[in-house]
Amino acid sequence: MILAIYNTADYFILKKAAQMSVAAHMAFNPLQNKLKESKGTNAIYQPAGAAREYAPYASNLYIGCSGMCKYCYNKRGPRAGTLGNNYVTLKKCFGTEGDAIVVFFLELFGGNGGTVRYELLSNGIFICFTTDPCLPETFPLHAAIIAEAIKLGVPFKILTKVTDWLGSEIWQDLKCIPEAKEKLSIGVTLTGRDDLEPGVSSNQDRVNALSYLHNEGFKTFASIEPVIDSALSLSIIQACVGFVDLFMVGLESNRHYDKGEVVQFVNALAAIPEKPTIYLKDSIMGYFVGYTRASFGPNFINTVPVL
């Protein structure tokens, strides 16, 4: 049992949260206190902007990342001092990882006793935007939460740039849960530029991971974002056709692209003979005023599926 790596008191509280009626829930002080501390938004939230294109609900339990990607969005803007560290920390509001588990499941149930919030069952939860979810520091907690939540019917999307976790015992346990293949879709980011991503697995290792996951029966997606070199991004997509269920393609924020290059890139995507399923992010569609995604072919989808 993956959750056994956390202390038994936390596990007890989690099970209680799953089983309680609303009245009992409100009377159970430790849970009530955790919910108050969480303010209902700390573990599961609704992303905005470009992040929302990935999923309407997400969970960020950690901040900081050893990936050290040169283009990392967490290292920019006013929150860079908080989010942009090269080391991982649990978000301060949780205190301990056991607390994070409790708060996550309290928010999952949303005061409905043992019933998961419908919007989370139907939309799933994306993990995550403020670190890599599969680092040695982050994967155990994420796997623990996913292992329990998929049994309750909640779908998850994981987006990572590392691959070592696929050799871990935790993954071996997680992948054997009967609901895993139906409820879990796993993606990697592919830019083709290892030189800009010194702290993560190589792009080739990530491609191999997608192939492995597909062969294991998991749903897969590739985040082709940011497009740094359009020719490189095109060749990566072509290399992954056949074992990737969805390509999410987006440009780098705050960078000006030559419109002709973007048009040529999208035309080349449309010409891929196998017609892979592609979602062009708003950052690309901004170059095509008056067009819809379907203008490029029926394999260009307009909304991102739960998978």
Ligand code: SF4
């Ligand atoms: S893996 Fe993601 S979160 Fe980590 S440094 Fe790279 S872009 Fe940032």
